[in-house]
Amino acid sequence: MGHPGRYNLPMRKLLFAAAFAAMAATATFAQTTAPGPSPATDPAASPAAAQPSPIVPGRYEGAFDMGGGQATPLILRILEGGGGLIDLPGQNLYGYPLSGIAISGGHLAFILGTGDPVAGNAIRFDADVKDPSVRPLRLEGGWSQNGAGSSLWLAWAPAPDTGDIPLSVEVKGGALRGSLLLPAGEGPFPLVVIVGGAGATDRDGNNYNVPGRCDSMRSLAFALRDLGVATYRYDKRGAGESYVLGGGEGDLVFGDYVDDAAAVIRSFQGDARFARLVVAGHTEGGLVAAAAVRRIADGAGAGVRGVDGLILLCASGRTAIETVDAGLADLPAELKAEAGAIMDSLEAGKPWPSPSDYFADFFRPSFQPYLISWFGFDIRKELAATGVPLLIVQGDYDFQVTLSEAFLLAQARPDAAAVVIPGMNHVLKEVPQELDENYRSFSDPSFPLARGLTGLVASFARGESLPEGLPRFDGGAVR
Numbered sequence: 180m181g182h183p184g185r186y187n188l189p190m191r192k193l194l195f196a197a198a199f200a201a202m203a204a205t206a207t208f209a210q211t212t213a214p215g216p217s218p219a220t221d222p223a224a225s226p227a228a229a230q231p232s233p234i235v236p237g238r239y240e241g242a243f244d245m246g247g248g249q250a251t252p253l254i255l256r257i258l259e260g261g262g263g264l265i266d267l268p269g270q271n272l273y274g275y276p277l278s279g280i281a282i283s284g285g286h287l288a289f290i291l292g293t294g295d296p297v298a299g300n301a302i303r304f305d306a307d308v309k310d311p312s313v314r315p316l317r318l319e320g321g322w323s324q325n326g327a328g329s330s331l332w333l334a335w336a337p338a339p340d341t342g343d344i345p346l347s348v349e350v351k352g353g354a355l356r357g358s359l360l361l362p363a364g365e366g367p368f369p370l371v372v373i374v375g376g377a378g379a380t381d382r383d384g385n386n387y388n389v390p391g392r393c394d395s396m397r398s399l400a401f402a403l404r405d406l407g408v409a410t411y412r413y414d415k416r417g418a419g420e421s422y423v424l425g426g427g428e429g430d431l432v433f434g435d436y437v438d439d440a441a442a443v444i445r446s447f448q449g450d451a452r453f454a455r456l457v458v459a460g461h462t463e464g465g466l467v468a469a470a471a472v473r474r475i476a477d478g479a480g481a482g483v484r485g486v487d488g489l490i491l492l493c494a495s496g497r498t499a500i501e502t503v504d505a506g507l508a509d510l511p512a513e514l515k516a517e518a519g520a521i522m523d524s525l526e527a528g529k530p531w532p533s534p535s536d537y538f539a540d541f542f543r544p545s546f547q548p549y550l551i552s553w554f555g556f557d558i559r560k561e562l563a564a565t566g567v568p569l570l571i572v573q574g575d576y577d578f579q580v581t582l583s584e585a586f587l588l589a590q591a592r593p594d595a596a597a598v599v600i601p602g603m604n605h606v607l608k609e610v611p612q613e614l615d616e617n618y619r620s621f622s623d624p625s626f627p628l629a630r631g632l633t634g635l636v637a638s639f640a641r642g643e644s645l646p647e648g649l650p651r652f653d654g655g656a657v658r
Contacts, residue, residue: 232282233311234318241333243304243322255289255333257282260353262423263289271390271622274381276422285311287318287333299325306331342404346411348446350439356420357382357413357443361452362404369640370453371403371490373412374440374471376462381419382412384461384606391622395606396461398628399636406637409453413443428545432552433499440471448484457488457640462580462605465494469561476565488568488639493605495580496587499553500526514538525551559591569595570639573652574603574629576610576617582652589652596639599650603629 236257242250254266263277278301279290285308292301306320315335322328343358362368373396378386384396400410416439417425425431440458447456460468472486495502500522507518514537521531521542528551534542542550562569569592573585582599589597604610608626610617620626631649638645 232284233308233316234282234285234287238336238338239318239333240336241318241331243331244329246327246329253331253333256420258356258420258423260423262420264420264422265289265291272387273392274385274387274419276387287320296324297326304331306333348413348439348443350416350424350442351435352424352426354421355413355416355424355439355443357411358400360400360404360410360412362407362409364407366409366452367454368407368409368452369455369457369487369642370409370411370447370450371636371640372440372443372447372456372458373400373410374458374460374464374468375412375415375418376464379415379418379422380464381414383419386418389621392624393606393608393621394624395608395628398624399607399633402628402633403637403640406633408637408640411443411447415439429548432549433556434552436467437470437474437556440467441474444471444475444486455487455640455642456484457490458486459490459492459636460494461492461607462494465491466556466558466561469558469565470556472567473561473565476567486567487642488570489565490570490572490636490639491588492572492607493574493577493580493585493603494558494571494588495584496559496589496591497584498557498559499550503550526554528555559587562588562591562595568639570635570645571595571597572600572632572635573598574600574605574607576602576612577605578614578617579605586652596645597652598635598645599652600629600632600635601650603632607632 234257236259239255239257240253241255242252245251251267251269254268256264257280258264261280263280265275265277266273267275275291277289277291278293279288281288286305287307288303288305290296290301290303294300296303302322302324304320304322306318309317309319317332317334319330319332321331343360345356346359347354347356373382375382375384375396379388380386382396383392383394384398385392385394396412400412403410414421416435417431444456444458447453458468458472460466468489469491472489475486497505504522507515507522510518517535517538521534521538524531525542525547530544530547530551531542532544534544571585571588571592573580573582575582585597589595602609602611604617604620606621607628608620609629610620610626631646634646635649
C-alpha cells in the first residue's frame with residue numbers, strides 16, 4: 180500500500196514513486212543478527228544468544244510504562260528463523276520491524292528503531308523470564324532510551340484463530356511467509372494468489388510506514404472465502420514476516436519481486452486442491468503479477484499447468500520511466516539537463532555515480548540498482564505478450580491511479596474485461612467523495628470493501644460470466 184501523501188514541490192512528486200524506496204528503508208531493519216559495537220547497543224551481539232531458552236518464537240502481549248504509570252500496550256511477534264515485529268496499538272503502529280533481537284537463556288532483548296539507544300534515536304527493551312515453570316510464560320524488565328526508561332512486561336499469548344493456514348514459499352535468500360485461506364467444503368476450489376502493492380506492504384495490505392491499518396488484502400481474502408474462493412497472500416520481500424529478506428538497499432531490485440511472485444505461483448501448480456489458478460496484483464503488484472504470469476506462460480512446458488487468469492486492481496498503465504519523468508517535468512531549466520542525463524544513464528542500465536545535492540536522495544547510488552531494474556519493466560508489454568484472460572478493475576474514487584492510466588491497460592489488451600467500481604478508492608474501500616475520508620480509509624480497517632468488487636473477482640476466478648450492472652471502460656470512455 181502506498182502512502183496517500185499530497186505533495187506540491189516538483190521533486191516531491193518523485194516521492195510517491197519513492198514509496199518504492201520504503202523497501203530499501205526496510206533494509207535498515209533487516210540486521211537482526213549482525214554483531215554491533217557492543218551488547219549494550221545491539222542485543223544480537225551477545226554470543227550467548229544461541230543458548231537454549233524457554234523463550235520461543237510466537238506472540239507475546241504486554242505493556243511498558245511510558246512514565247507516570249501510563250501503560251502502553253505492546254504486542255511482540257518473535258519470528259521463526261530470526262527477526263521480530265512489534266505493534267503499539269496506542270501509537271497506531273503495527274507490524275514494525277525490529278532492528279535487533281536476541282534471546283540468551285531466559286533473557287530477551289530487542290531494539291525498536293535504528294541507531295544507538297544511548298544516543299536517543301532507538302529504544303532498547305530487556306526482559307527476563309519470571310519463572311520458567313509457569314505457563315503462560317511471563318517476562319519482566321524495562322526499556323531504555325537516552326538515559327530514560329521504565330518498566331516492561333510480556334506474556335506468551337496464542338495467536339488469534341482466524342482460519343489462516345501459515346504457508347511459506349522458498350525463494351532467493353530464504354522463505355516468503357504467507358497465509359492460505361480455504362473455503363468450507365471439499366473443493367477443489369479456485370485459488371487467487373494476491374500480490375501486494377508498493378512499499379513495505381504485507382500480506383494484509385498494510386504498510387508499517389503508514390499509521391494504522393488498512394487490511395484491504397485481508398478483507399478481500401476473507402470475503403472471497405465466503406464466496407467459495409481460496410486465496411494465498413504473502414508478505415513481500417522486505418515487509419511483514421518477510422522483512423529480513425530485504426537485505427541492504429543496494430541488494431534489492433524490482434526483479435526480485437517478480438522472481439518471488441513467480442516462485443509463489445509455481446508452488447501451486449499441480450496442487451489438486453485447486454481447480455483454477457488466478458493471480459491478482461494490487462497497484463504496483465499489478466506489474467509484478469503481470470511480469471510473473473508472463474514468465475510462467477513463457478516457461479510452461481507440455482503438461483504443465485498454466486495460469487487461468489490475471490486480475491489488475493487499481494494498477495497503472497504507465498511505466499516506471501513515465502512515472503518518474505512526470506515527476507521531473509516541472510523542474511527548473513537549470514536542473515532538467517542533469518535529470519535527463521541521469522535518466523538516460525539509468526535507462527541504459529548504467530549507474531550515475533555522483534548526483535548533485537538536489538537529486539542526492541532519490542537518485543542516491545545505493546537506490547539506483549533498484550531503479551535500473553524497475554525501469555526495465557513495462558506493464559503494457561507484459562500484458563500484450565501473454566494471452567492469459569485478463570480482468571482490469573479500477574475505482575472512480577482512486578486519486579493515486581486515474582482512469583486515464585487504467586485506460587492504457589485496456590488499450591494494451593483490448594480483449595480484457597475492464598470494469599469501474601463506483602465509489603472505490605486506491606485501497607479497494609468504499610468511500611464518500613470527501614478527500615479526507617478517502618485518505619482516512621488507508622489507516623482505518625472499518626471502511627468496507629467497495630460493493631461489487633468481491634463478486635466480480637469471485638466470478639472471474641471461477642471462470643464465469645462477470646456480473647452485470649458495473650460500468651465498463653475501453654481505451655476511450657466509460658460506458
